[in-house]
Amino acid sequence: MVLLEHRHIIPTVMTPFPIFPFACVHEDNQGHSSEKWRDFLWEVKHTPNALAIGLGDYMDFLRQHARDFLSLYKTDRDSFKKLHDWRRKAADDFCEKYLDPIRDKLIGLSLGNHHHEFGDGINDTMYMCQQLKVPYLGVGFFIRLQLAQPNRTVHQTFLILGHHGHKISTAQTMGGSVNALLKRAGSLGADIYIQAHNHQKHGTTRPELTATRNGTLKLIERPKAFIRAGCFVRGYVPNCVTYAEEKLYEPTEIGYVRLDIIPKQPYDPEKYKQNVEQDKKLSGKQGNLRYEFKTYS
Numbered sequence: 001m002v003l004l005e006h007r008h009i010i011p012t013v014m015t016p017f018p019i020f021p022f023a024c025v026h027e028d029n030q031g032h033s034s035e036k037w038r039d040f041l042w043e044v045k046h047t048p049n050a051l052a053i054g055l056g057d058y059m060d061f062l063r064q065h066a067r068d069f070l071s072l073y074k075t076d077r078d079s080f081k082k083l084h085d086w087r088r089k090a091a092d093d094f095c096e097k098y099l100d101p102i103r104d105k106l107i108g109l110s111l112g113n114h115h116h117e118f119g120d121g122i123n124d125t126m127y128m129c130q131q132l133k134v135p136y137l138g139v140g141f142f143i144r145l146q147l148a149q150p151n152r153t154v155h156q157t158f159l160i161l162g163h164h165g166h167k168i169s170t171a172q173t174m175g176g177s178v179n180a181l182l183k184r185a186g187s188l189g190a191d192i193y194i195q196a197h198n199h200q201k202h203g204t205t206r207p208e209l210t211a212t213r214n215g216t217l218k219l220i221e222r223p224k225a226f227i228r229a230g231c232f233v234r235g236y237v238p239n240c241v242t243y244a245e246e247k248l249y250e251p252t253e254i255g256y257v258r259l260d261i262i263p264k265q266p267y268d269p270e271k272y273k274q275n276v277e278q279d280k281k282l283s284g285k286q287g288n289l290r291y292e293f294k295t296y297s
């Protein structure tokens with residue numbers, strides 16, 4: 001499990017911002033939708049204060065079984081050098097064409113089940129992270145997302161838990177996919193859960209009820225978000241037998257989920273009066289700041 005702290009500097013405590021998880025680009029697949037993929041990159045690049053997280057399967061290349069099979073061939077290691085060079089070039093092109101322009105918004109990239117291993121413990125996702133100078137998020141990750149204004153201390157944190165989702169749930173129906181995600185999240189303590197892999201796209205939110213541990217005893221409702229990150233590849237392509245067609249899977253849901261995090265300050269007449277009397281302006285520490293999560297797909 002990779003643990004990562006990421007500080008997000010926003011202009012004010014009341015600035016909303018979106019998180020864009022993305023996965024299953026499968027850029028070298030016949031069904032890849034370059035149109036949707038470019039729409040996604042455009043939106044991330046042009047949305048102020050946006051963050052993006054990659055959840056694997058950037059290119060098709062090889063699944064686990066094929067990689068295992070390939071690694072059994074030990075006689076001529078030199079022939080793999082050409083293969084490694086080819087995949088390094090593919091990773092370089094992918095970074096240059098697509099991820100470089102959003103690099104400043106990218107928290108990191110995690111690993112899917114489609115990737116290439118260079119043989120020295122480095123896979124192509126790690127390699128892309130090195131080129132982009134962003135953190136590698138491994139197979140599963142916890143991100144402690146810290147919000148702060150420029151030159152101020154952290155005023156809020158959110159925990160994000162992500163995993164590509166292979167070997168966890170391959171639910172193909174919307175209900176099965178949502179239930180699998182909620183069930184899995186039951187024993188995990190995060191605010192935002194993200195999975196991918198089944199090429200389904202949906203985002204849902206629900207509050208968690210708790211009470212204050214210190215100070216005045218009050219009920220607190222904290223929002224939680226559950227996201228299946230979608231994909232940028234069609235399951236069915238004319239005149240081509242795809243993996244989805246072989247298994248007669250549901251058509252994929254092309255696209256992505258956007259999660260908006262919106263600060264809310266409930267109106268408190270007493271607090272307002274106090275602030276006016278003391279001529280206080282909104283500062284970093286806002287005791288009664290609440291957040292709303294909204295998903296769009």
Ligand SMILES: [Zn+2]
Pocket residue numbers: 023024025026057197199231
């Ligand atoms: Zn995929």
Ligand SMILES: [Zn+2]
Pocket residue numbers: 057112113114164166196197198
């Ligand atoms: Zn996958």
